[in-house]
Amino acid sequence: MATIYDIAAKAGVSAMTVSRVINNTGKISDKTRAKVRRVMEELNYVPNHVARSLVLQQSKLLFLLITDITNPFYTTIARGAEDAAKKHGYRLLFGNSDENVDKEKDYIDAILATRADGVLIAPTGDLSLSNLERLRLHNVPFVLLDREVPGVGSDVVLGDTKEGARKLVEHLKSRGHSAIALINGSPTISSARLRLEGYREALKLNDLPFDDRYVLEMAFEPRSDLSEIENWLDRMTPPPTAIVAGNNVLAVEVIRTLAERGNRVPEHMSVVGFDDLGPYSEIDPFLTVIAQQAYQFGYLGMQMLVERIQERGESPLPWRKVVLPADLIVRRSVADAT
């Protein structure tokens, strides 16, 4: 590929002049500018961001690290983050940690080595602490998405989980349900903890009993083995009439497990969940959900990240915590209890 020296030689100017034309800096006569531009076209010049990053000590590259690229919640976040990054003149790279701390660590290493200017990250859970500390140590700004990590101060974008749990339980109660179970993510994830807390508080608030056996805590990520859910369903006597799912993946897994046992939703069991399914929510049985504003997660998070990057050196703002509302979308996955 052509370099600024190739351009300079052919245009009969110095490399500096070419650099100035490219970056629109300094004063250049219209004539030389035109000539340089023409040669650039002829030679199909493409600026080399690698060399540029090396000398400028910044890459104009931001990184978005999510935990599940097949989950519409996170991909919608990605769309938002992409738009925000572009607006601020940054390019955005995505990574997928797969809910796995080790993969997350690999990505963190790659991010550091690539000299990305900042990171927007949905941490895998509390164990992400050391990974985030690594970012901090090397002074790479980051913003957390959807999950907080105890011991880490940073900006963070969260959903109003407790409010969401309350709305779900109240909705179920209004439809006559009192035996409400919860299938939730691992307690090593802050959002799962909050969902459990919210569930318990909501039960209390609604004078409903809390029963340990009605709660299943398992990994968020999809797995082919549904026996854990099956055992749980068997264990619950009397069986609940409704189930709250801690996220969309779990909701789908519960519905699938129920289907395999011949239990249809909502005829035999009502199911509600956190996080929407993207476009696919519209398909029967119109799962009732708390839809987090995924796009806003990405957009606001990216905005804050850019601000952090730009404040470099100035006196820093205090850590901010954005809590987005939890919107209940009532669809048809809930029937009246008999």
Place this chain on the structure above:
Amino acid sequence: MATIYDIAAKAGVSAMTVSRVINNTGKISDKTRAKVRRVMEELNYVPNHVARSLVLQQSKLLFLLITDITNPFYTTIARGAEDAAKKHGYRLLFGNSDENVDKEKDYIDAILATRADGVLIAPTGDLSLSNLERLRLHNVPFVLLDREVPGVGSDVVLGDTKEGARKLVEHLKSRGHSAIALINGSPTISSARLRLEGYREALKLNDLPFDDRYVLEMAFEPRSDLSEIENWLDRMTPPPTAIVAGNNVLAVEVIRTLAERGNRVPEHMSVVGFDDLGPYSEIDPFLTVIAQQAYQFGYLGMQMLVERIQERGESPLPWRKVVLPADLIVRRSVADAT
């Protein structure tokens, strides 16, 4: 951040020795190696890929450019591509063109500027030609996914679209349907063209009539405006008893449109489609689909890309075209016609 010179100074060796330790090249005495390693730890050294890329003239960075990051078909491709890239020691960056040639062009520019070693790309359509020519001009290897572009020679991973169309139509016929409509993507996309062709051929093969009005061609990407579909549904007299959707997005949109008019699937209308919905297929009404092997798309594509990169200089292999089978998944979105 610390550089190899910082390490070298503190360890009392030269920068080259440090470089050798980092890359495990040359012969280094165990003693100096250990010492260097220790200092690296102390200083929290992170190699600078930017500097490395500049001198090595290769980034070990691959790019995956897909057209819709919220579509499970493409995100599953991403998972496959990621695994394959990692296996070969490459890092993978994702981009999302949103079915938009201009966004695609922006990404191509960014890819060139970043000096990525290769690109795995699902082109937006035939108009991607100029973008791909730009990659070719600069000698950046690429592999096409899911769509071919007339005028571009390259490796490509495709689904067996015609076979898929045939299977869908035959399945519908076996359930008694004879009035079968098609909602399809834009004819500027090779896969859409093949789907239409396959549909026509399958009708003929099954002695079913082809009717222009039974075919709607529209953009693949999701849009809030469903009136186009509504008009089409109105236009068809007599109405079909079954609809084939050209991809999962269109399938969802049709089902949604039908729902809005009070038509349920499959009671009032049978719907089948191309591309699975990821985990969400399992939710009622168990949409019957041709499930393309999305993961394999990503995995094989990445494998071929890496081969292309590694063959640099040697006599090149001819362009390869991998066609993956079209698997029909019969679920419950089809009822017997009355």
Place this chain on the structure above:
DNA sequence: CTGTTAGCGCCTTCAG
């Protein structure tokens, strides 16, 4: 086994 030299492509600084 280890060190020196030079240069990847670009931009900052300082001179004209």
Place this chain on the structure above:
DNA sequence: CTGAAGGCGCTAACAG
């Protein structure tokens, strides 16, 4: 308005 020198962090090539 334009150019020359130097360096960002690293490694290939050549010496020792």
